[in-house]
Amino acid sequence: xxxxxxxxxxxxxxxxxxxxxxxxxxxxxxxxxxxxxxxxxxxxxxxxxxxxxxxxxxxxxxxxxxxxxxxxxxxxxxxxxxxxxxxxxxxxxxxxxxxxxxxxxxxxxxxxxxxxxxxxxxxxxxxxxxxxxxxxxxxxxxxxxxxxxxxxxxxxxxxxxxxxxxxxxxxxxxxxxxxxxxxxxxxxxxxxxxxxxxxxxxxxxxxxxxxxxxxxxxxxxxxxxxxxxxxxxxxxxxxxxxxxxxxxxxxxxxxxxxxxxxxxxxxxxxxxxxxxxxxxxxxxxxxxxxxxxxxxxxxxxxxxxxxxxxxxxxxxxxxxxxxxxxxxxxxxxxxxxxxxxxxxxxxxxxxxxxxxxxxxxxxxxxxxxxxxxxxxxxxxxxxxxxxxxxxxxxxxxxxxxxxxxxxxxxxxxxxxxxx
Amino acid sequence: xxxxxxxxxxxxxxxxxxxxxxxxxxxxxxxxxxxxxxxxxxxxxxxxxxxxxxxxxxxxxxxxxxxxxxxxxxxxxxxxxxxxxxxxxxxxxxxxxxxxxxxxxxxxxxxxxxxxxxxxxxxxxxxxxxxxxxxxxxxxxxxxxxxxxxxxxxxxxxxxxxxxxxxxxxxxxxxxxxxxxxxxxxxxxxxxxxxxxxxxxxxxxxxxxxxxxxxxxxxxxxxxxxxxxxxxxxxxxxxxxxxxxxxxxxxxxxxxxxxxxxxxxxxxxxxxxxxxxxxxxxxxxxxxxxxxxxxxxxxxxxxxxxxxxxxxxxxxxxxxxxxxxxxxxxxxxxxxxxxxxxxxxxxxxxxxxxxxxxxxxxxxxxxxxxxxxxxxxxxxxxxxxxxxxxxxxxxxxxxxxxxxxxxxxxxxxxxxxxx
Numbered sequence: 001x002x003x004x005x006x007x008x009x010x011x012x013x014x015x016x017x018x019x020x021x022x023x024x025x026x027x028x029x030x031x032x033x034x035x036x037x038x039x040x041x042x043x044x045x046x047x048x049x050x051x052x053x054x055x056x057x058x059x060x061x062x063x064x065x066x067x068x069x070x071x072x073x074x075x076x077x078x079x080x081x082x083x084x085x086x087x088x089x090x091x092x093x094x095x096x097x098x099x100x101x102x103x104x105x106x107x108x109x110x111x112x113x114x115x116x117x118x119x120x121x122x123x124x125x126x127x128x129x130x131x132x133x134x135x136x137x138x139x140x141x142x143x144x145x146x147x148x149x150x151x152x153x154x155x156x157x158x159x160x161x162x163x164x165x166x167x168x169x170x171x172x173x174x175x176x177x178x179x180x181x182x183x184x185x186x187x188x189x190x191x192x193x194x195x196x197x198x199x200x201x202x203x204x205x206x207x208x209x210x211x212x213x214x215x216x217x218x219x220x221x222x223x224x225x226x227x228x229x230x231x232x233x234x235x236x237x238x239x240x241x242x243x244x245x246x247x248x249x250x251x252x253x254x255x256x257x258x259x260x261x262x263x264x265x266x267x268x269x270x271x272x273x274x275x276x277x278x279x280x281x282x283x284x285x286x287x288x289x290x291x292x293x294x295x296x297x298x299x300x301x302x303x304x305x306x307x308x309x310x311x312x313x314x315x316x317x318x319x320x321x322x323x324x325x326x327x328x329x330x331x332x333x334x335x336x337x338x339x340x341x342x343x344x345x346x347x348x349x350x351x352x353x354x355x356x357x358x359x360x361x362x363x364x365x366x367x368x369x370x371x372x373x374x375x376x377x378x379x380x381x382x383x384x385x386x387x388x389x390x391x392x393x394x395x396x397x398x399x400x401x402x403x404x405x406x407x408x409x410x411x412x413x414x415x416x417x418x419x
Numbered sequence: 420x421x422x423x424x425x426x427x428x429x430x431x432x433x434x435x436x437x438x439x440x441x442x443x444x445x446x447x448x449x450x451x452x453x454x455x456x457x458x459x460x461x462x463x464x465x466x467x468x469x470x471x472x473x474x475x476x477x478x479x480x481x482x483x484x485x486x487x488x489x490x491x492x493x494x495x496x497x498x499x500x501x502x503x504x505x506x507x508x509x510x511x512x513x514x515x516x517x518x519x520x521x522x523x524x525x526x527x528x529x530x531x532x533x534x535x536x537x538x539x540x541x542x543x544x545x546x547x548x549x550x551x552x553x554x555x556x557x558x559x560x561x562x563x564x565x566x567x568x569x570x571x572x573x574x575x576x577x578x579x580x581x582x583x584x585x586x587x588x589x590x591x592x593x594x595x596x597x598x599x600x601x602x603x604x605x606x607x608x609x610x611x612x613x614x615x616x617x618x619x620x621x622x623x624x625x626x627x628x629x630x631x632x633x634x635x636x637x638x639x640x641x642x643x644x645x646x647x648x649x650x651x652x653x654x655x656x657x658x659x660x661x662x663x664x665x666x667x668x669x670x671x672x673x674x675x676x677x678x679x680x681x682x683x684x685x686x687x688x689x690x691x692x693x694x695x696x697x698x699x700x701x702x703x704x705x706x707x708x709x710x711x712x713x714x715x716x717x718x719x720x721x722x723x724x725x726x727x728x729x730x731x732x733x734x735x736x737x738x739x740x741x742x743x744x745x746x747x748x749x750x751x752x753x754x755x756x757x758x759x760x761x762x763x764x765x766x767x768x769x770x771x772x773x774x775x776x777x778x779x780x781x782x783x784x785x786x787x788x789x790x791x792x793x794x795x796x797x798x799x800x801x802x803x804x805x806x807x808x809x810x811x812x813x814x815x816x817x818x819x820x821x822x823x824x825x826x827x828x829x830x831x832x833x834x835x836x837x838x
Contacts, residue, residue, distance in 0.1 A: 188693045188694070189690075189693065189694060267686065267690065268690050268693075268694070271608075271686070271687050271690040271691070272690070272694070274607045274608065274687075275607070275608060275687070275691070275716070275719055275720070276719040277696070277715075277719065283715075283718050283719065284718060285710060285714045285715055285717075285718045289708055289710060291704060291708060291710065291715070293715060293719060295704045296696075296702075296704055296710070296712060296715045297694070298704075299702050299703060299704045300694055300695040300696065300702060300712060301694070
């Protein structure tokens with residue numbers, strides 16, 4: 001049994017993690033939310049209390065200020081708060097410092113997105129080998145449980161791959177992970193999470209085709225797919241975290257990720273990128289001030305957390321998997337749909353934050369119970385999937401398996417030179 | 420006779436003014452180019468010398484550093500350089516300080532664009548009444564010649580209005596000033612002059628319809644016109660400097676300005692504006708630095724002067740004028756076409772800079788000769804047009820009068836509330 005959770009970060013995902021942890025604090029113990037800006041942590045706590053989500057009022061829910069790039073400061077915070085589990089949902093730049101603090105203190109480490117260095121974008125695959133897996137031996141040696149990428153994608157989609165492998169297929173040919181937000185925030189343009197991290201995803205496309213890494217141009221390969229519930233949506237071949245562990249851990253010929261974008265989104269993104277506004281490289285502006293264009297863009301775009309109150313519509317994220325079972329071809333679509341307004345009603349967040357945050361809270365419960373306390377570093381597909389999926393069924397993110405899905409057909413994906 | 424020219428500014432227009440003044444320095448005397456950045460002035464001088472454009476090598480051509488917002492500094496510079504004529508082709512923010520220095524020293528003042536205050540955009544019409552005309556009495560009292568807006572538009576187009584009034588019409592119903600750049604710079608997106616000033620033009624449209632100021636939405640009224648030489652181009656109702664003096668000085672029912680924009684330009688402009696990137700109001704970026712988004716945009720867009728070498732195609736600017744002569748209806752199109760590559764060949768600049776800069780140099784010659792040394796403040800349509808137009812015929816900007824033009828038909832323009 002593990003007790004007491006430290007949530008690092010105070011954005012939209014942290015908000016959802018805090019709500020769901022509070023709703024399970026009889027299992028999880030005390031909850032501390034720590035971030036560079038303590039005020040943002042306190043706003044989350046106000047939301048939790050407003051919704052009356054603190055299940056056991058005898059357990060503490062409190063805020064702390066922390067510089068999450070400072071390992072000794074994190075170590076002190078973990079010790080002082082007696083946190084045995086750390087859920088890191090801050091900016092991707094802090095992952096390795098938080099992990100180091102967990103290794104030093106023996107606390108469980110969980111995150112929802114891959115580590116990034118501010119000055120590097122879309123490094124060579126597999127991405128996990130660049131930072132996370134370099135620390136795997138040390139986690140194993142010291143019995144530290146580190147669960148990488150336990151949001152929705154990566155996270156639940158990885159568990160679905162494990163489920164498919166364990167229960168639905170003898171051989172897997174292709175896994176296509178499809179992520180579409182068919183909701184509307186009513187703004188001219190906005191990103192659903194930190195624009196800085198969001199746009200960094202779109203610099204290059206690395207995908208796993210015929211057991212090789214293949215590089216393609218961004219937004220160059222489109223498929224229109226008729227999703228359950230939300231209907232037909234265009235999706236584009238996109239690079240994404242989970243391919244970088246699934247390619248190693250799941251025996252499949254091709255594993256690809258596709259993200260839904262509307263024409264308006266792509267037009268705006270294309271203009272911004274062509275002008276240079278999505279660049280993380282500082283430029284000199286007239287007065288001699290140097291600043292990254294992406295920082296200016298972030299300052300102008302709506303704060304993702306501000307989108308939640310008016311958000312309507314649904315997300316649909318699913319794995320279309322093709323292979324064989326008992327020597328017969330088989331296709332399944334394993335998916336979840338999530339309604340923005342229902343999420344807001346429940347926890348005052350939109351569905352993008354909700355789908356990423358709920359699985360992390362579920363994982364903390366599984367670790368606290370001992371189901372997932374594996375004393376080493378793992379990606380989600382290396383863990384038994386059923387405990388997570390069963391728990392999520394009752395926590396707001398039910399899994400649906402469609403045995404007769406609409407077929408997803410990808411065009412031939414060729415390797416292109418660097419873009 | 421007036422001698423010695425001080426050119427304030429070192430952008431694309433200043434570049435052309437310097438070339439054309441040097442080519443006429445037997446009339447104009449010594450030429451000093453002064454700007455905040457002396458290096459930019461020296462680069463212009465190198466271009467003039469490279470092209471062997473210094474007609475009288477005994478006359479000086481030299482550079483100085485100046486803060487053009489500092490009136491005493493400007494006064495000293497005018498006195499020290501013994502400049503009797505000042506051509507102000509710096510940013511629009513400096514107009515009033517340069518004019519003040521001219522009033523104090525008695526030097527002739529010329530500019531090519533209206534004064535603007537950094538924190539105010541598209542003020543109430545007529546714009547000249549907000550700053551320039553407030554100093555008219557003082558110019559008259561002290562015998563200071565101040566020629567406002569002597570570029571192409573404003574400038575030559577104002578002279579064409581005077582020409583039409585004097586020689587082609589008894590009554591004028593409508594004047595439609597049409598400005599199209601049918602050239603190509605080969606970049607994804609660029610402005611042909613300072614983006615900061617360029618985008619400030621597009622905040623509101625003030626136009627003169629049935630002898631009243633009418634406000635319309637930006638880029639909302641389009642006409643496709645079959646121009647001489649460059650062919651059919653879309654033009655959009657746009658606000659522009661010259662309407663703010665022509666409405667007072669030319670007896671016509673409606674005077675409107677139309678600028679050519681391609682679909683790609685408008686799409687990019689629309690995205691940038693909707694995101695907030697064309698705003699001059701500073702925003703706080705992540706690190707606590709405050710900066711105007713427009714400054715960032717300017718830093719990212721190509722330097723307009725860098726476009727010149729590869730520019731192809733032509734500009735066409737003309738006045739379509741409808742009225743009566745000898746009790747009969749009459750339509751004329753008075754226009755000029757200018758070739759980007761030919762401009763570059765001659766003075767190492769593109770046609771947008773060329774068309775704005777040559778008339779200012781021509782005006783300096785007319786003032787030096789005494790033709791235009793009127794000892795008061797005037798807009799160009801208040802001066803005799805023939806001396807300017809005859810001079811421009813031989814300086815690279817010939818006027819063509821088409822007596823049987825393709826008819827330009829504007830839709831009904833209604834007044835809309837503030838946008």
